[in-house]
Every structure is written in C-alpha cells, then in structure tokens.
Amino acid sequence: MGLSAVADRLLKGVAKKATSAVAADSKQVVQAADKAAEGLAASGRAAGGKLAGDSLELSSKAVATLAGAARALPDPPAGAALDAATAAAAGRMPAPATRTGEWLTVANHLHTTPYSPDANEPEADLIQRLEKAGVDGMILTDHNSMGGTLTPEWQAAESKLIMTPGMEWGALRETGMTVQGHAGLIGLTGTTNIPTNATIDEMIPFAKARNAFIVANHPYLDGNAWATRPVLQPEVGGVEVWNGQWALSDPISHNAQALSWWDSMLKQGRHLTAVGGSDFHGDWWTKFPRLPGSSPVKPVDLLFASEHSPEGVKQAIADGHVSVESSDTAAKIVLEADPKHDGSWSAIQGDDINVAQDGTIPMRAHVLGGKGLTVEFYGKAGQVGSYPVMTDDAYVPYSAVGVPNVKDYVRAELKQHPGQWWSMTALTNPIYVN
Numbered sequence: 001m002g003l004s005a006v007a008d009r010l011l012k013g014v015a016k017k018a019t020s021a022v023a024a025d026s027k028q029v030v031q032a033a034d035k036a037a038e039g040l041a042a043s044g045r046a047a048g049g050k051l052a053g054d055s056l057e058l059s060s061k062a063v064a065t066l067a068g069a070a071r072a073l074p075d076p077p078a079g080a081a082l083d084a085a086t087a088a089a090a091g092r093m094p095a096p097a098t099r100t101g102e103w104l105t106v107a108n109h110l111h112t113t114p115y116s117p118d119a120n121e122p123e124a125d126l127i128q129r130l131e132k133a134g135v136d137g138m139i140l141t142d143h144n145s146m147g148g149t150l151t152p153e154w155q156a157a158e159s160k161l162i163m164t165p166g167m168e169w170g171a172l173r174e175t176g177m178t179v180q181g182h183a184g185l186i187g188l189t190g191t192t193n194i195p196t197n198a199t200i201d202e203m204i205p206f207a208k209a210r211n212a213f214i215v216a217n218h219p220y221l222d223g224n225a226w227a228t229r230p231v232l233q234p235e236v237g238g239v240e241v242w243n244g245q246w247a248l249s250d251p252i253s254h255n256a257q258a259l260s261w262w263d264s265m266l267k268q269g270r271h272l273t274a275v276g277g278s279d280f281h282g283d284w285w286t287k288f289p290r291l292p293g294s295s296p297v298k299p300v301d302l303l304f305a306s307e308h309s310p311e312g313v314k315q316a317i318a319d320g321h322v323s324v325e326s327s328d329t330a331a332k333i334v335l336e337a338d339p340k341h342d343g344s345w346s347a348i349q350g351d352d353i354n355v356a357q358d359g360t361i362p363m364r365a366h367v368l369g370g371k372g373l374t375v376e377f378y379g380k381a382g383q384v385g386s387y388p389v390m391t392d393d394a395y396v397p398y399s400a401v402g403v404p405n406v407k408d409y410v411r412a413e414l415k416q417h418p419g420q421w422w423s424m425t426a427l428t429n430p431i432y433v434n
C-alpha cells in the first residue's frame with residue numbers, strides 16, 4: 001500500500017482494519033527515515049558543520065546540505081495530517097474547582113534574530129504571530145543570549161502575552177570542544193549571558209543562582225550527550241521529550257527515544273517534568289517541515305499556573321503541571337485524581353499522592369476535541385490501560401492502585417491510533433502515587 005493510500009485510510013477513520021497494514025508501512029517509513037537522518041547528519045558534518053549538536057555552528061554549506069537531505073526524507077505515515085484530523089474547537093481546559101489558577105497555552109523554546117544567529121524571524125514578528133494564534137504566553141530561549149529579553153518589543157507586549165524569559169545554553173562552543181547538550185533555562189533572571197566555555201556541571205550553579213528551571217533539551221539530537229551520563233544531574237528538573245513536530249521531526253529530534261528515556265527515569269522514582277518545545281527558528285525553516293523549528297506552535301505546552309505571570313509559568317513547569325499538545329489547535333488532555341474520594345478531583349498531573357493504606361485512587365483524563373482518539377495510561381508497569389475517547393468533551397476514567405511507600409505514577413498519552421507511537425497527539429505529565 002502506498003503512503004498516500006495509507007494517509008487516505010487514516011483520514012477516513014477506518015483505523016481498525018488499517019492498523020496492521022499501517023503498522024508495517026510505518027515501520028518501513030521510520031527505518032528509511034532513520035537511515036536518511038543518519039546520512040543527513042554525516043553529510044552535514046562533512047559539509048563543515050557541527051550538525052544539530054549546536055546549530056550555531058552550522059556553515060551555510062551545511063545548512064544547504066541539511067535542507068536538501070531533509071527534503072529527501074520520506075513522510076511519516078500520519079504525523080503530517082495529524083493536526084488537520086484532530087483540530088477541533090477544543091476550547092479552554094477548565095481549572096479544577098478546588099484550585100486557584102488556570103490552564104494556559106504557552107509556546108516554548110523559541111529562537112529569534114539577531115540573538116540566535118541561525119534564526120531569521122525578529123522578535124516583534126514572532127510576538128505578533130503568537131498573539132494572532134491566541135496563545136497565552138511564550139518562553140524565549142535564544143542561543144546563549146538574553147538579548148531578546150532586553151528589547152522594547154519584549155516590554156511592550158507584556159500586557160497581551162505572558163513573556164517568560166529564558167535562554168538555550170549550549171556548552172563549549174568557544175573552546176571548539178564537543179557539544180555536551182543544550183539546556184533550556186526557563187525563567188532565567190538577569191540580563192547577562194550564562195558562560196558557555198563550561199561543562200553542563202559547571203553551568204548548573206550559574207543557572208540555579210539565577211532562578212532558572214533547567215530542562216535537558218532534545219536529549220537525543222545528534223551530538224547531544226545528556227543520556228550518556230549514569231545519572232542525570234539532580235538540578236535538572238525537566239526533559240524536552242517533544243522537540244518540533246512529533247513524528248515529522250523524529251528522525252532528527254528522536255522524540256520517541258527522549259520520551260522513553262524520561263519514562264525510564266520516572267520508573268526509578270525521579271520526578272521530572274516532560275516539556276514540549278517547538279525550537280522555532282523563523283519562517284525560513286518552514287520550508288523544511290522535517291526539521292524541528294518550523295512552527296512556533298507545534299508543539300505547545302498546556303500548563304496549570306496559579307499565577308498569571310512569568311513566575312507562574314515557570315512554577316507550573318517546575319511543579320509538573322504540564323501537558324504537551326501537538327499544536328495550539330489540536331486536542332487537549334489533562335490528568336486529574338480524586339485522592340479524597342469525595343468528587344473534588346483535587347489532584348492534577350505533577351502532584352504527589354501519598355496513601356496511608358493499600359487502595360484504589362480514582363483518576364480521569366479530561367480530553368477536549370479528541371473524539372475518536374485513544375487515551376493510553378502508563379505507569380511503572382508500562383502501559384496499564386487503553387480507552388477510546390467517545391466525545392469531544394470526555395472524561396476517560398482510570399483506577400490507580402496505591403500502596404504505601406511504593407513509588408508509582410500514572411501518566412497519559414493521547415493517540416490517533418492505539419499502540420502507534422507516531423500518532424501521538426498529546427501527552428500529560430504523571431500524577432505520582434506512593
């Protein structure tokens with residue numbers, strides 16, 4: 001079956017019958033894409049760039065090679081059509097009755113020119129674009145620069161968007177040594193840049209002293225070495241599990257691998273916030289949708305902030321009150337629990353539930369605009385449930401088991417096709433149970 005036929009079938013919604021055929025096709029596509037991405041990385045390096053590991057150092061020849069090779073990558077089975085298929089009048093996610101605050105849609109991991117040399121969109125244009133899209137806030141993370149947070153545009157737009165400052169730090173650039181990985185420093189205060197002639201471990205105290213929430217950005221992008229450490233630094237609070245468009249960018253960002261790395265650390269009892277970042281680099285990047293960074297709202301983070309402010313946004317991420325949605329118009333999902341068994345649904349993702357004795361804890365995924373999709377629940381034991389979403393405003397129930405002092409968690413993924421990683425539409429952070 002050809003790819004366009006696969007896409008047709010997916011869009012017409014005859015998913016059940018098509019699933020096994022699609023799975024076979026998708027495997028081939030993914031293998032081909034992986035192979036192409038390997039070649040892409042090698043040719044980028046040969047062309048004189050430190051490809052993707054630090055996009056600051058891409059030569060123009062490397063960029064041309066990268067763009068050409070990206071164009072040659074095969075399309076993923078459904079990722080490209082995902083937004084069209086699921087876009088719905090999802091509406092605003094309501095706050096839990098027992099909590100003060102609001103669910104906000106925030107665009108994260110954004111680059112602008114001139115502060116990120118590999119970006120081509122000025123900050124004012126990006127702000128305008130995000131205001132038009134109707135998102136609530138943005139987190140600016142230029143490469144090794146706070147320059148974008150010092151502009152008149154940044155100050156002027158504050159009334160419309162919640163403008164959270166930040167920086168994407170990349171190591172060892174000046175010394176010509178291997179890049180160790182990029183870190184998203186969300187909510188970084190101050191006006192000076194964090195030194196880059198340092199290792200990740202040397203950078204961390206600088207970032208913490210300036211109140212940053214530290215995210216391991218795109219941990220499997222070529223040249224990044226986050227996952228090679230035996231233990232992720234305890235000061236690192238988040239992992240960018242979703243960089244660029246989920247399936248389209250996967251051969252370069254390796255999102256599925258990042259997700260499973262994050263999940264493996266949850267299994268070890270670590271609390272880490274999964275975040276999404278578009279890695280937006282401006283409209284010249286949109287010619288190459290397989291590269292992360294082609295749209296500032298793919299993906300976005302849906303986060304529960306108790307305060308409508310940059311600090312509120314940062315705190316929501318630090319607290320794990322975050323879902324990642326494939327775009328600002330795609331289906332939304334959040335996770336709630338009712339640990340008091342009184343119908344108050346007082347716990348949300350990122351919260352800790354401590355049980356006094358063995359027992360069940362009612363949970364539910366609230367899904368907006370997701371009719372026809374599937375909610376999959378995951379915990380320490382792997383996948384623990386899979387349920388169809390029947391309406392566009394649905395509560396999908398799940399019953400968790402709590403055992404005192406036994407660390408477990410429940411998190412949810414929203415997919416177009418059950419069991420098919422590439423059809424991811426949204427995901428939540430976990431509610432921790434112990």
Ligand SMILES: [Zn+2]
Nearest residue numbers: 168182217218
């Ligand atoms: Zn980066």
Ligand SMILES: [Zn+2]
Nearest residue numbers: 109111168279
């Ligand atoms: Zn970036």
